[in-house]
Amino acid sequence: RFKTGTALTVIAVMMASQGLANEELREFALEMFSPLPSTVPALNDNIVTPEKVDLGKALFFDPRMSASGVFSCNSCHNLATGGDDNMPTSIGHGWQKGPRNSPTVLNSVFNEAQFWDGRAPDLAEQAKGPVQAGVEMANTPVNVIATLNSMPQYQEWFRASFPEDDDPVTFDNFARAIEAYEATLITPAPFDAWLNGNDAAMTEQEVRGLSAFLNAGCASCHSGVNLGGNGYYPFGLIEKPGAEILPEGDKGRFAVTETVGDEYVFRASPLRNIAVTAPYFHSGVVWDLKVAVEIMAESQLGAELSEEEVTDIVAFLGALTGEVPEVTYPVLPAETASTPRPTG
Ligand code: HEM
């Protein structure tokens, strides 16, 4: 009896210290990261209404927003496969290969700026890019508006979404509706439950991985709600990776600011859902998350992590895979005699 009692005491003490360790780790983690909010965040100059979200969803899935009638946003940001296309770099108009890997749209509303180089300040500004990009949807705003206006159902949806506007079918409103839809694409993960106080939400290995991630210094760049998406750093801060990973032609933020110090500077990538969005980096050449973590440790921190640390960090990154909102495939308005025909 005595022995059993001692054993129980030892276990109780161990559990208490484990609990304490968890509590300290959580406190520290909460200084670096924030759990996902449980509601859709407020947008700048764009009130989120159910009508607008539904319209944005239709636009997100409508391939007629591209010149060829082939590509929708969902082609490269497939909501069934982590909000990206799982290709090294995207295939767009005329089977052209784009220059960069497609980032996930999931939780993108929490990025402080959009694109690998942060050239769009928000999702509404961002949404105007791909429609016009020659290697993506190769369309023009005029043709998008003509397409939308040719379908009475779209006109009605725009009126319901922007009741205060006399002429609601505009390219700005097209982008606002898509932004409102994207703002609903948020994916609470085990890490959020853990941050919110649920010790059981992460496994021991995932918790060890979180410690390793913090100890190694990853969170000095990958912090905040999205564990990234909120700051710019040279890719190769300590040691430049090889040209296959960091192609010379893409100088990142330099193209935005034209400041010499911004050569090969990129946005620290948001890491939510990273386990389901291979391949990695803007060049999309690394398929193995373990390898991506090793490259980061060497190039950004000048550190060589142990095999165990890398495996644990990868396990922790797995705890960032969240629950994707249920998506019902939308039925889109039928085209009419005046709908512009596909080209190219
Ligand atoms: C980037 C949304 C169409 C490929 C992004 C980002 C968002 C987004 C939110 C930034 C994410 C981030 O920085 O974390 C959309 C929407 C589309 C659309 C709303 C439809 C209007 C497409 C299409 C393709 C594509 C059709 C492929 C042909 C890419 C690529 C990037 C990107 C390669 C990264 C580009 C860079 O950083 O320079 N998209 N996208 N997107 N998207 Fe799309």
Ligand code: HEM
């Ligand atoms: C990208 C993890 C440390 C800055 C990435 C990616 C991963 C990652 C997995 C690829 C994201 C994707 O393809 O979507 C880590 C880990 C770290 C770490 C586990 C610690 C061992 C850092 C540090 C910095 C940093 C300390 C800043 C000095 C960046 C940047 C990118 C990135 C700029 C984008 C690279 C590109 O242009 O392709 N990180 N990171 N990371 N990280 Fe880290």
